[in-house]
Amino acid sequence: MRTRSAWRGAIIAIFLIYMLVPLLATLLFSFATRWDRTILPEGLSIQWWKAVMAKRAFGMTLRNSLALSLATMLASIILVAPTAYWTHLRLPKARPYVELFTILPFGIPGVVLALALIRCYARFGAAVVYSPAMLVAACMVISLPFMYRPVLNALNAADVKVLTEAAQSLGAGWFRTMTRVIVPNIMSGIASGALLVFSTVFVEFTLANLLVGARFKTFPMYLVEFTRFDGRQASALAVISFVFAWLASIGVLLAAGRSEGAREGAAGAK
Amino acid sequence: MSTRSTERRAPGARRLLLWLPLLPFFLFGILMEIIPILSVLLSSLRDSQGGLSLANYARAMTKINRESFMNSVRLSAITAALGVGIGSLAGYAIMQSRSLFFRKVATALADVATNFGGAPLAFAFIVTLGSTGIVTQLLKKAFGIALYPSFRVYSVSGLVLAYLYFQLPLMILLIQPSLRGLKEEWREAALNLGATEARYWAKVALPVLAPSLAGGFLLLFANSYGAYATAWTLTGPDINLVTIRIAALIRGEVQLEPGTADAMAVISLAIMSLCVLGSMLTNRLTQRWKS
Numbered sequence: 001m002r003t004r005s006a007w008r009g010a011i012i013a014i015f016l017i018y019m020l021v022p023l024l025a026t027l028l029f030s031f032a033t034r035w036d037r038t039i040l041p042e043g044l045s046i047q048w049w050k051a052v053m054a055k056r057a058f059g060m061t062l063r064n065s066l067a068l069s070l071a072t073m074l075a076s077i078i079l080v081a082p083t084a085y086w087t088h089l090r091l092p093k094a095r096p097y098v099e100l101f102t103i104l105p106f107g108i109p110g111v112v113l114a115l116a117l118i119r120c121y122a123r124f125g126a127a128v129v130y131s132p133a134m135l136v137a138a139c140m141v142i143s144l145p146f147m148y149r150p151v152l153n154a155l156n157a158a159d160v161k162v163l164t165e166a167a168q169s170l171g172a173g174w175f176r177t178m179t180r181v182i183v184p185n186i187m188s189g190i191a192s193g194a195l196l197v198f199s200t201v202f203v204e205f206t207l208a209n210l211l212v213g214a215r216f217k218t219f220p221m222y223l224v225e226f227t228r229f230d231g232r233q234a235s236a237l238a239v240i241s242f243v244f245a246w247l248a249s250i251g252v253l254l255a256a257g258r259s260e261g262a263r264e265g266a267a268g269a270k
Numbered sequence: 271m272s273t274r275s276t277e278r279r280a281p282g283a284r285r286l287l288l289w290l291p292l293l294p295f296f297l298f299g300i301l302m303e304i305i306p307i308l309s310v311l312l313s314s315l316r317d318s319q320g321g322l323s324l325a326n327y328a329r330a331m332t333k334i335n336r337e338s339f340m341n342s343v344r345l346s347a348i349t350a351a352l353g354v355g356i357g358s359l360a361g362y363a364i365m366q367s368r369s370l371f372f373r374k375v376a377t378a379l380a381d382v383a384t385n386f387g388g389a390p391l392a393f394a395f396i397v398t399l400g401s402t403g404i405v406t407q408l409l410k411k412a413f414g415i416a417l418y419p420s421f422r423v424y425s426v427s428g429l430v431l432a433y434l435y436f437q438l439p440l441m442i443l444l445i446q447p448s449l450r451g452l453k454e455e456w457r458e459a460a461l462n463l464g465a466t467e468a469r470y471w472a473k474v475a476l477p478v479l480a481p482s483l484a485g486g487f488l489l490l491f492a493n494s495y496g497a498y499a500t501a502w503t504l505t506g507p508d509i510n511l512v513t514i515r516i517a518a519l520i521r522g523e524v525q526l527e528p529g530t531a532d533a534m535a536v537i538s539l540a541i542m543s544l545c546v547l548g549s550m551l552t553n554r555l556t557q558r559w560k561s
Binding site: 007008009011012015016018019021022023025026028029035079080082083086087090091094097098100101103104105106107108109110111112113114115116117118119120121137138140141196199200203204205206209210220223224227231234235237238241242245246249250252253 | 288289291292294295296298299302303305306307309310313356359360362363364366367376378379381382383385386387388389390391392393394395396397398403404405407434435438439492495496497498499502503513516517519520521531532535538539542543545546550
């Protein structure tokens with residue numbers, strides 16, 4: 001019995017060290033003055049943070065990424081939530097087709113999606129295929145599974161059919177039923193999905209780099225550029241990315257905690 | 271009564287109306303998924319004059335491209351195997367923990383980490399294990415272990431370590447439902463009938479878990495095969511992977527027939543869909559034990 005708990009403790013310790021050390025290292029590195037001669041940093045300062053935040057490109061790329069993530073998130077909600085609701089309630093027959101489109105993105109690598117979109121839409125001109133709007137649509141594709149699953153799970157959990165019938169038999173119109181009954185009841189699913197979309201798109205590099213390139217520089221593109229010539233300032237940018245990812249993930253966990261299982265099946269796709 | 275008769279008069283039209291709210295979604299899926307993939311498939315089968323030909327596939331199999339496929343498959347197989355092995359053990363260890371709080375925190379950590387990846391992750395590994403990385407320094411100064419030059423984070427071994435950062439947590443999440451499905455009574459029954467612990471695992475637990483392990487391997491394989499940003503940030507163009515090669519062809523850095531990228535993309539799509547379909551199949555096998 002003792003040996004069994006010993007290996008369990010060991011593997012958990014290794015797992016935690018492996019998961020946490022790169023994050024802590026990056027965080028410390030961004031505050032360290034000099035750290036290539038000693039085991040511990042020679043001093044702490046915020047000079048790298050100041051330097052990186054003073055750059056004009058910093059604010060611009062951060063704004064670009066926020067705009068891209070928010071636009072993708074809103075468009076995904078508008079496209080997916082009503083579709084999931086309607087399929088669930090009125091047209092279960094359509095469900096396999098809807099799910100096909102939400103599973104397909106798992107099988108399409110980012111570079112292949114970028115190539116396919118270029119091959120397909122290049123004939124309409126560079127202004128169409130290499131535009132931020134195309135990037136939003138492409139980001140919607142890769143985040144379809146992240147939006148659809150949580151909303152579907154919330155619909156299943158909330159027993160939407162009964163709710164809709166109850167609301168309508170009490171005299172509520174279509175609009176009232178939606179805004180007062182359905183949306184509040186599946187809100188945790190929509191919120192989980194929206195935050196997952198946000199965090200996925202915020203760190204997305206492949207599509208942005210290949211579809212819009214330097215014309216619309218996003219935060220991850222700026223980070224990759226920095227890793228090539230200034231590691232210290234790049235570490236500050238990486239920490240900011242991690243903080244955004246963590247905040248979004250904590251939000252997902254809080255939202256999912258309210259409706260158990262809304263997060264299920266939402267992992268994957270790098 | 272009157273609504274009924276209108277329904278009967280035009281059932282086809284009503285049924286069509288029922289599909290109308292789904293139109294935007296299907297239109298999006300067709301325009302953004304189906305047609306682009308079909309156009310890559312079609313252009314992969316065309317030569318430069320527009321005639322049908324397999325020349326692009328022949329070019330996709332020239333030495334350097336063939337190597338990129340082999341490297342991608344090898345990297346994916348290694349990280350998927352390590353991810354399944356270590357991830358299942360870690361998932362089991364986490365589940366066996368008596369503290370509910372710890373189980374929740376560890377699962378949450380896995381949840382967050384699967385969605386990491388890309389540029390920030392690759393950079394975190396450079397900071398940690400690069401040539402002047404923090405752990406590299408620590409090992410050298412405190413323990414006298416020199417990682418370099420035998421290990422390099424900017425090489426395949428570095429990629430394996432970085433990919434495991436999102437592979438392990440994904441496996442932990444994937445295996446947990448199946449581990450929960452292992453009933454304590456099975457173990458007790460086996461032990462009461464005289465089986466050893468090892469025999470219980472070999473004859474009962476592992477066969478029950480086998481479909482989930484296989485499905486997990488396939489999903490992890492696909493997850494690693496399609497990755498690009500992590501590899502690009504960590505190693506740049508130095509490592510010959512399929513995704514890096516296709517991206518280079520898109521950017522026009524490599525002077526080749528453009529159709530080569532299309533053929534490589536179609537082969538990649540075939541590999542990826544086999545993985546995803548296979549994992550869905552194993553998923554169905556897993557359902558048998560959940561009663």
